[in-house]
Amino acid sequence: MDIGYIISGLLVGLLVGITGVGGGSLMTPLLVFLFGFQPAVAVGTDLLFAAITKTGGVWVHHGNHKSVEWRIVGLLSLGSLPAALITIFVLRHFAAIGKEITHVITFSLGIALILTALALIFRNRLQKVGLETQSHEPSRFAHLQGPATVAVGLILGVLVTLSSVGAGALGTVALLFLYPRMHTLKIVGTDLAHAIPLTALAGIGHLSMGNVNFTLLGSLLVGSLPGIWVGSHISAKIPEKVLRPILATVLMLIGFKFVL
Numbered sequence: 551m552d553i554g555y556i557i558s559g560l561l562v563g564l565l566v567g568i569t570g571v572g573g574g575s576l577m578t579p580l581l582v583f584l585f586g587f588q589p590a591v592a593v594g595t596d597l598l599f600a601a602i603t604k605t606g607g608v609w610v611h612h613g614n615h616k617s618v619e620w621r622i623v624g625l626l627s628l629g630s631l632p633a634a635l636i637t638i639f640v641l642r643h644f645a646a647i648g649k650e651i652t653h654v655i656t657f658s659l660g661i662a663l664i665l666t667a668l669a670l671i672f673r674n675r676l677q678k679v680g681l682e683t684q685s686h687e688p689s690r691f692a693h694l695q696g697p698a699t700v701a702v703g704l705i706l707g708v709l710v711t712l713s714s715v716g717a718g719a720l721g722t723v724a725l726l727f728l729y730p731r732m733h734t735l736k737i738v739g740t741d742l743a744h745a746i747p748l749t750a751l752a753g754i755g756h757l758s759m760g761n762v763n764f765t766l767l768g769s770l771l772v773g774s775l776p777g778i779w780v781g782s783h784i785s786a787k788i789p790e791k792v793l794r795p796i797l798a799t800v801l802m803l804i805g806f807k808f809v810l
Contacts (some may be wrong), residue, residue, distance in 0.1 A: 563777020633707025
């Protein structure tokens with residue numbers, strides 16, 4: 551194991567614990583820019599990393615808090631899992647005929663980071679819009695919730711498979727907009743529960759393409775698990791209104807660097 555990877559896992563774990571933002575938006579750019587991994591390897595490794603680390607979170611949410619809405623998890627998965635499979639199939643096809651997929655993954659990563667930054671900035675506003683819409687047209691809004699949830703899952707399936715980013719921040723914000731009256735704890739628990747099969751399926755797909763570095767994966771896990779634990783305990787001491795804009799700005803800049 552590499553001590554540099556372990557320290558990186560620790561730092562990302564701390565940030566995830568403090569901010570609640572998914573590790574993909576922090577980990578994948580770190581692996582590409584700091585350690586020089588190919589984007590495809592960074593994405594594939596991070597997907598399996600996310601599937602493993604999020605499992606513990608769901609165990610707590612479902613077992614202790616009963617905060618997972620499994621019906622919504624099912625609707626999201628109805629869109630995301632087929633989308634992930636199709637995306638992996640397309641990537642494998644292009645790789646098999648010699649087409650370069652690095653640019654596609656890099657561009658998708660940049661777009662996902664920019665969207666994550668925007669989600670952090672406008673999170674509260676989107677929830678407010680959702681509440682207002684539900685108040686004015688409750689029956690119509692309820693009728694659209696199911697299909698809209700499946701559509702959100704479809705978008706997340708493609709984006710997460712291509713970039714490893716979006717299952718956390720984007721999924722949470724989408725649920726806040728679609729289900730604005732749901733308690734925040736249930737939003738987080740439901741989003742986590744959906745992220746596990748999605749990241750696992752996408753990660754296994756990348757593994758079949760040779761895009762997973764197991765030495766890196768093990769090192770990241772060794773560092774991140776205690777980091778998340780520590781970060782979760784100190785998160786209450788850091789004002790969210792200060793931290794969120796800073797994090798959003800950093801993700802936005804990194805995203806534009808990938809896109810441009």
